[in-house]
Amino acid sequence: MTATRLSESMVYDTSCRDSLGQLYHHHQPWLQQLLRRRLGCGESASDLAQDAFVRLLKTPRHLDSFDGARAYLSRMAKGLCVDYWRRQDIERAWQEALAARTEVHLPSVEHQQIVIETLCEIDRMLARLPEKVATAFLGSQLQGKPYRQIAEEIGVSERMVKKYMAQAMLQCALIESGFEVSL
């Protein structure tokens, strides 16, 4: 019942510490539970819930009602989960790649974190692209493969590879310049 009463009067401005504190107080347990349901893991849920509030502290928002705040937080939770799963996929694949390596010395943990962060960023930018387009772009940018080789590998013409490259770069550039948000 408190929820109904609060929904009428509550305004949060997260640039103000007191207001952010109130937001935390009113919504943190709810958000954490929402995340736990989605992720099926209590520890990650509480980490992600903290992340959400840290983001609100860094980029302040004006949320004009109790329900509005919940709607915003639930959208944010969805994004955080997608990001979390993406990171898990990348980390797992990275560990497997490391395990398969034959060299004796491994990169430092700090460096590995930076690499994983970069991979997540690239992965996020390419998320919307069809499979062949992403494959062509990665092959060219990461492995420096010539168009002819890529064309043979994915079974399209060289002209098509060039089109794929432009398509992929446009998608990335739209995200880079803030025209679009990544998935």
Place this chain on the structure above:
Amino acid sequence: MEPTGCSEKAAKRLALAEAAEWFAEWQAGDLSAAKRQRWQTWRDTNGTHRWAWQQVEGVSRRFTDTLGEDERQTADRVISLARHRRRGRRHLLGGLASLALVAVLTTALWQNTPLPRLVLPWGADYHTGTGEIARIVLEDGTQVWLSSASALNVDYDHHQRRLSLVAGEVLIATGDDAERPFYLDTRHARLTPLGTRFSVSEQESGELLAVFDGAVAIHTLGNAKHAGRHQVIHAGKQIHFAVDQIGELTPAEGRREAWANGILLAERMPLKTFAAELDRHHRGRLDVDPAVADLTLLGAFPLNDLNRTLDMIETTLPVKVRQVMPWWIKIEAEDAIEADPSHK
């Protein structure tokens, strides 16, 4: 080429598209001196172009700055693997709930569907499995809903936005882009929407276009005997067409777009049509007894909840739903089971 008469945002988007094209040229590695000169002129004579090129360089640096030479090979494998697994999961969630069913049905499918039609969708840019409805947002803001068992190719470039429907049914709400024309190519025609919302679906013969907003121009492809034909269809109308002909205009049916929201809308629909529509969204077989095939239905039914939909039919019509096999459902007259001694 100074952009005039368009907003700053549109000019920036256009410049990004051009920069991406130049980037693709550079990466090809065989840029002639003349082309280099043209690139230089393009970049240096316009502030927006310079800005766009910086964005492209920014993206490119992400690949090179933090990753060492030897790490890039691994990086490609890692990202590809992660994407691959994610895709596998999506398909699994998308409706492979009953694997056994797929096995049973495969034989039947191969017998009934010509080979190229079955293979093609999996090579398309976007495709859906049976029971899946996908929403895709393209770079210009165009929204596309892809119905069950459908496939679509997307081919956007600097000059045009071209989609092609490979199989099934699609609902499109076109985005704004004054510079590049938009086309939807189907097996029978080229459709040119004029700022609009419309759907196209494959029929037994030909295709059906329904327009909900704006207007769409049809240019049928024509064949040896008949020249291609041309007609503009306005909002609120639907029409059947094929390679060599365009049919009569009728009012647009709500169900031609309701499926995008997961709803099967029946507006005095014969039970046999209803069952055929439902069948497209589910694996397995759904038969209707001819004795009840012409009973009509009215209402909105969930596409993703077969049991509930069948329950609803049972309560509104004098019919009985019988599960012959786990994957085979028959809708028959309420008294058929008693009246027909051949049923066990």
